[in-house]
Amino acid sequence: MAGFFSDLIQYRGLFQMIVVLGIGGSFPYGFHISVINYPSLHIRNFINGTWIERHGFPLSQETTLLLWSFIVSVYGIGGLLGSVCCGYLTTKYRKKKCQMFTNLIMLAAAVSMGFSKMARSFEMILFGRLLYGIGIGFSFNIHPQYVGEISPKKLRGFTSATVAVFLTLGKVSGQIIGLGEMLGGESVWPLLLAFSGVTAVIQLLALPCFPDSPSYLLIQKGNKEAFMKAIQQLWGEGDHQAEIEDLKKEKESMAGTKSLRVLEILKTRSLRWQLYVVIVLMTTLQLCGINAIYFYSFEVFRTAQFEEDLIPYVSLGVGMCEFLSSILCSSLIERFGRRLLLWGGYAAMAVVLALLTLTLSLQHRFFWMHYFSVILVFLFVLCYGIGPSGATVTVMVEIFSQTFRPSAFVIVGFFNWAGLFLLGMIFPFIVEYLGPFCFLVFMGILAVSAIFIYLFLPETKGKSIMDITVEFNKLNYGKQAFSTENHVPKETVLCTRL
Numbered sequence: 001m002a003g004f005f006s007d008l009i010q011y012r013g014l015f016q017m018i019v020v021l022g023i024g025g026s027f028p029y030g031f032h033i034s035v036i037n038y039p040s041l042h043i044r045n046f047i048n049g050t051w052i053e054r055h056g057f058p059l060s061q062e063t064t065l066l067l068w069s070f071i072v073s074v075y076g077i078g079g080l081l082g083s084v085c086c087g088y089l090t091t092k093y094r095k096k097k098c099q100m101f102t103n104l105i106m107l108a109a110a111v112s113m114g115f116s117k118m119a120r121s122f123e124m125i126l127f128g129r130l131l132y133g134i135g136i137g138f139s140f141n142i143h144p145q146y147v148g149e150i151s152p153k154k155l156r157g158f159t160s161a162t163v164a165v166f167l168t169l170g171k172v173s174g175q176i177i178g179l180g181e182m183l184g185g186e187s188v189w190p191l192l193l194a195f196s197g198v199t200a201v202i203q204l205l206a207l208p209c210f211p212d213s214p215s216y217l218l219i220q221k222g223n224k225e226a227f228m229k230a231i232q233q234l235w236g237e238g239d240h241q242a243e244i245e246d247l248k249k250e251k252e253s254m255a256g257t258k259s260l261r262v263l264e265i266l267k268t269r270s271l272r273w274q275l276y277v278v279i280v281l282m283t284t285l286q287l288c289g290i291n292a293i294y295f296y297s298f299e300v301f302r303t304a305q306f307e308e309d310l311i312p313y314v315s316l317g318v319g320m321c322e323f324l325s326s327i328l329c330s331s332l333i334e335r336f337g338r339r340l341l342l343w344g345g346y347a348a349m350a351v352v353l354a355l356l357t358l359t360l361s362l363q364h365r366f367f368w369m370h371y372f373s374v375i376l377v378f379l380f381v382l383c384y385g386i387g388p389s390g391a392t393v394t395v396m397v398e399i400f401s402q403t404f405r406p407s408a409f410v411i412v413g414f415f416n417w418a419g420l421f422l423l424g425m426i427f428p429f430i431v432e433y434l435g436p437f438c439f440l441v442f443m444g445i446l447a448v449s450a451i452f453i454y455l456f457l458p459e460t461k462g463k464s465i466m467d468i469t470v471e472f473n474k475l476n477y478g479k480q481a482f483s484t485e486n487h488v489p490k491e492t493v494l495c496t497r498l
Contacts, residue, residue, distance in 0.1 A: 010236040011155065017210045017234065018147060018159055022166030024103055024203030025143025028196045029136045030170025034319070036072055036129075038178030039189035044068050047122045071126050076421035078133020079140070083413025086141040087262065087406040095146050096212050098138060103200040103207075105135035110197025117190045125193070132196065141413045145405055148397030149213035150234055152243050153462055157338065160397050161330035161390035168323040168385065175316045210234075218247055219402045246464040250401060262407045271408075273475040274399045277457055278412050281392045284346065284449040286419035288388065289353055289442030293380050294318070301374065321378050325385025337461040338391045338398075339453065345387015346450035352380040353443040360436035398460040399468055 044064050051059045059067075090098050109131035116124035144163050151159040178184040183192035211217070211230035218227040227247075231240055265271055294315075301311045333341060356376040363369040400408045430438045458471035 010238055011152075011234070013210075013236065014150060014155070014159070014234045017150060018162050020203055020206045020210065021099075021143055021147050022162055022169075023199050024099065024106075024207070025139045025147075026163045026167040027170040027173075028106065028132070028199060029140045030167040030172075031174040031196060031199075032075060032132055032136065032170075033174070034171040035174030035178045035192060035195075036075075038174075038184040039192055040068065042186050042189045043071070043122070043125065046117060050120050050122050053120065067122070071122075071129050073421060074126060074130045075133040075136075076417050078130040078135075079137035080133075080414065080417035080421065082134040082137020083141050083417055084137075084410055086138050086413065087410035089138075090142060090145075091406045094212055094216060095142050096207065096210075099142050099146070100204060100207060102135050102138040102142070103204040105131055105138070106200035107197050107204075109135060110194040110200065114190050114194030114197070116193075128193065135200075137413065137417065140416075141409050144393045144397050145409055146213060148394070149215045149402065150230075152235060152240065153246070153464065154334070156398065157333040157391075157394050157461060158330050160394035161326070161333050163393045164326045164385070164390040165323070165330055168319070168326045168389070172316070172319040172323045175312075175319050179312060215247055215250070215402045219250060246466070250465055262410050265404060265407050265411070270469075270473065270476055271400075271404065273456065273472050274408070275411065277399065277453075278396050278408065279415060280449055280452050281342070281388075281395060282412050282415040283419060284445060285388060285392050286416065286423055287442060287445045288346075288349060288384065289439060289446070290381070290384050291423060292438055292442060293377055318377060318381055322381045322385045322389070325382045326389050329386045329390035332386065333391060333394060334461065337459045338395050339457050339459045341387045341391040342395070342457065343450045343453040345383055345391070346446045346453065348383040348387070349380060350443045350446040350450065352376055352383060353439040353446070356380065357436055357439045357443075360439075395457070395460060398463075398465070399472065401465050401469070 047067055048059050048064050051057075086098065109128040112124045112128035112131065116122065116128065143166075144160065147163060148156060148160045176182065177195060178192060183189065183195070211226070211233055212221075214227050214230045214234070217223050217230055231244070235243075266275065301314050329341065356373060359369050359373040359376060363373060396409070396412055397405070430441065434441070456475065458468065460468050463471075
């Protein structure tokens with residue numbers, strides 16, 4: 001505990017920047033995942049009422065539902081667009097400047113959402129939702145990279161795990177603010193949708209007070225003076241010579257190397273297994289069943305005879321469980337490492353899903369079975385928060401060097417947003433045809449991913465990018481693995497476009 005408080009004092013600049021990055025980074029991502037469900041009835045009524053005012057007749061129920069579904073799903077389309085564009089723009093204009101621009105997009109979205117009811121235009125909701133997706137596509141790409149690059153090795157796991165902490169905090173905040181007693185009421189729902197404008201303003205005002213990442217200043221800009229100033233501001237007084245030497249070695253190994261295009265990264269043998277790992281991690285994060293758990297939690301709570309008015313608050317308890325477990329992950333990740341939290345978390349989640357399928361199947365035969373289902377819902381969320389939720393981002397940041405990270409995160413972002421969109425399209429059909437047995441699909445994915453991570457992911461805890469690259473070269477080149485320098489592409493174009 002004494003060590004924690006001494007780190008808190010010494011690295012106070014780092015922790016302050018983590019908060020600022022989180023507020024405008026993964027927080028809005030989580031907020032807009034959860035908050036859109038609360039005003040859904042009000043928005044559909046608004047769409048229908050606006051149509052009647054314009055044309056004198058109401059929309060059919062199917063058309064209203066289609067428009068509402070498009071409002072929900074356009075968020076994923078915007079996120080995909082923002083994520084794909086982000087790699088090129090962050091390489092050219094640096095992450096800090098791009099994140100500042102992201103806040104302007106978020107403010108424009110908030111204005112469009114906030115004034116939609118006054119303007120009697122549901123199209124403004126659609127446009128604002130698209131802008132939110134683009135902005136969050138940028139910020140959710142930038143935030144993990146930025147927070148990983150500003151951290152010393154001994155805190156890198158903790159700081160990267162805060163991406164999940166702020167994401168789950170965004171989910172919980174959306175659940176709280178979306179309640180009817182807060183901003184989820186019929187008269188104030190536009191303010192609920194515009195709430196992210198507040199977080200954008202906070203970051204827009206605070207971020208200029210902090211530096212670009214030290215690794216960016218040294219490796220890409222070659223500005224040693226700004227590099228040392230950033231180290232002092234973020235890490236405080238102390239002996240950081242070992243960290244500085246690691247960054248200098250990375251800079252030397254990258255000498256003459258320029259950033260790769262996305263398609264070039266896909267073809268580069270020295271990055272092949274790193275890509276396999278991040279694709280598995282991101283695909284599993286989307287298909288692990290957490291969305292199914294949240295969907296089924298309402299049905300489980302009803303079966304457990306919770307009063308209808310209490311169910312939103314019990315569901316809020318599920319969100320709080322995920323938030324607290326993600327905080328626990330940030331404190332455990334440097335003790336147990338990334339690899340154990342990932343494959344162990346996947347395995348535990350698979351076991352819980354198997355038990356949940358059993359209890360849901362038998363709940364009509366034994367009246368006490370639904371209480372076990374409630375316990376398993378909370379247990380699954382706990383395993384998810386402690387394991388994959390925080391450790392996934394940490395690994396994705398650590399296994400790529402400063403030069404290749406922007407393009408690699410374009411690929412990560414593509415799988416994230418494409419997976420989110422596809423899951424939203426096919427999930428209702430999976431539930432309709434399989435019912436509670438849909439968890440068996442997610443259980444199989446988790447089991448395969450656990451085996452893959454156990455076999456092929458080297459532990460990255462406390463290692464420099466040079467050491468991690470050597471570990472991956474054993475997979476990329478087998479018995480012919482050479483030193484890192486021999487496998488760094490030298491002649492490439494400074495660009496991250498496709």
